[in-house]
Amino acid sequence: MINFSLKGHESKKFFDPDQAIWKGESGELLDINVSSNLNLSKLDENPHGLWRYRGVIPIINDNNIVTFQEGNTPLTEVILPNNKLVWIKQDHLFPTGSYKDRGASVLISKAKELGVSKIIQDSSGNAGAAIAAYAAAANIPCEIYLPEETSLSKIVQIEAYGAKIIKVPGSRKDTAKRALMESQNSYYASHSYNPYFFQGTKTFAYELAEQLNWNAPDILVIPAGNGTLLLGCYIGFHELVQQKIIQKMPKLVAVQSEKCSPLFHYFHDQNFNMNLYEPSETIAEGIAIPNPVRLSQMFQAIKKTGGDVVLVSDSEIIEAWKYISRLGYFIEPTSAATIAGLINYSNNLDPNLKIASVFTGSGLKSIDKIQKILGQTNIKL
Numbered sequence: 001m002i003n004f005s006l007k008g009h010e011s012k013k014f015f016d017p018d019q020a021i022w023k024g025e026s027g028e029l030l031d032i033n034v035s036s037n038l039n040l041s042k043l044d045e046n047p048h049g050l051w052r053y054r055g056v057i058p059i060i061n062d063n064n065i066v067t068f069q070e071g072n073t074p075l076t077e078v079i080l081p082n083n084k085l086v087w088i089k090q091d092h093l094f095p096t097g098s099y100k101d102r103g104a105s106v107l108i109s110k111a112k113e114l115g116v117s118k119i120i121q122d123s124s125g126n127a128g129a130a131i132a133a134y135a136a137a138a139n140i141p142c143e144i145y146l147p148e149e150t151s152l153s154k155i156v157q158i159e160a161y162g163a164k165i166i167k168v169p170g171s172r173k174d175t176a177k178r179a180l181m182e183s184q185n186s187y188y189a190s191h192s193y194n195p196y197f198f199q200g201t202k203t204f205a206y207e208l209a210e211q212l213n214w215n216a217p218d219i220l221v222i223p224a225g226n227g228t229l230l231l232g233c234y235i236g237f238h239e240l241v242q243q244k245i246i247q248k249m250p251k252l253v254a255v256q257s258e259k260c261s262p263l264f265h266y267f268h269d270q271n272f273n274m275n276l277y278e279p280s281e282t283i284a285e286g287i288a289i290p291n292p293v294r295l296s297q298m299f300q301a302i303k304k305t306g307g308d309v310v311l312v313s314d315s316e317i318i319e320a321w322k323y324i325s326r327l328g329y330f331i332e333p334t335s336a337a338t339i340a341g342l343i344n345y346s347n348n349l350d351p352n353l354k355i356a357s358v359f360t361g362s363g364l365k366s367i368d369k370i371q372k373i374l375g376q377t378n379i380k381l
């Protein structure tokens with residue numbers, strides 16, 4: 001039996017977890033606190049993959065679990081161009097080609113458990129593909145709102161899973177606004193609002209810690225758009241420390257594109273006003289989120305771990321992508337942004353520090369953009 005509570009982020013009020021809600025009445029964000037512990041001695045009775053950590057995932061009945069046996073992604077050693085050795089989790093190898101499957105597996109399992117009859121979601125592509133795939137597996141009708149400029153491969157993938165696609169003219173912000181409006185009448189399987197998504201992305205921390213013999217790395221470099229991986233990692237490592245399975249939190253270092261960097265500004269400038277922030281287009285479409293709803297939570301997670309936020313340019317992203325491709329990994333440009341940040345950040349670090357990071361998305365998702373990088377002409381985003 002898993003013990004957990006659903007709580008208002010500001011009001012700290014408790015909500016009934018048997019209700020199909022994703023926000024409080026006043027619109028406030030909800031958080032989940034799991035108080036169950038992982039029984040390490042029984043872990044090998046569970047399958048490999050993210051449901052191995054079933055004991056801390058807030059799904060009540062096993063029959064509701066929607067899974068493709070995903071997770072347990074390889075952790076490989078990579079030598080960066082500055083000769084630093086880092087550990088990289090290959091989350092681009094998930095069934096739908098990105099780490100978003102972690103969140104989708106748990107969120108859609110919860111939607112099934114709650115008897116939800118239709119879900120909607122908005123995405124820059126990868127979260128939409130993950131939600132659409134798991135919704136198909138659970139046989140729940142699904143609508144995905146996408147910005148018009150979304151990579152063609154992501155649109156095709158979502159369509160293939162049978163989801164209804166609604167292309168929204170304008171920016172990523174306009175897509176989010178439209179989905180929020182439509183969400184009044186449907187279950188909003190949002191990866192930024194819905195707290196169950198983060199209960200899936202937290203398994204990244206459990207897997208990484210187990211792969212390091214129940215230790216945290218000293219530094220974990222991750223991308224930050226809506227912060228679903230960042231906050232998932234914070235939740236997961238925090239739970240592991242509370243359970244005394246690991247001794248300390250890793251420093252969380254977030255990477256943003258210099259063309260869209262609200263977290264960077266919020267972190268480094270007390271007077272930053274997100275509502276006035278005007279981003280420009282970047283090749284890293286997945287992290288181009290100008291108004292992340294959990295911005296202050298992301299800030300707190302980084303601050304509490306003594307971490308930082310770093311910026312990368314599009315040309316650094318392209319250089320990092322080329323370097324990683326020549327090592328034999330096929331990742332999408334958004335994913336290479338994290339590696340560009342990792343290279344910059346690791347330049348002056350003590351070589352004894354254990355550094356970990358992630359490949360978040362497969363190159364197969366962004367063939368159109370990659371073709372332009374390879375052609376090197378006219379990189380229109």
Ligand SMILES: Cc1ncc(COP(=O)(O)O)c(C=O)c1O
Binds near residue numbers: 226286334335361
């Ligand atoms: C490949 C890839 N990397 C990173 C991110 C950023 O993720 P988050 O919104 O969890 O910060 C995304 C989001 O869509 C993505 O698609």
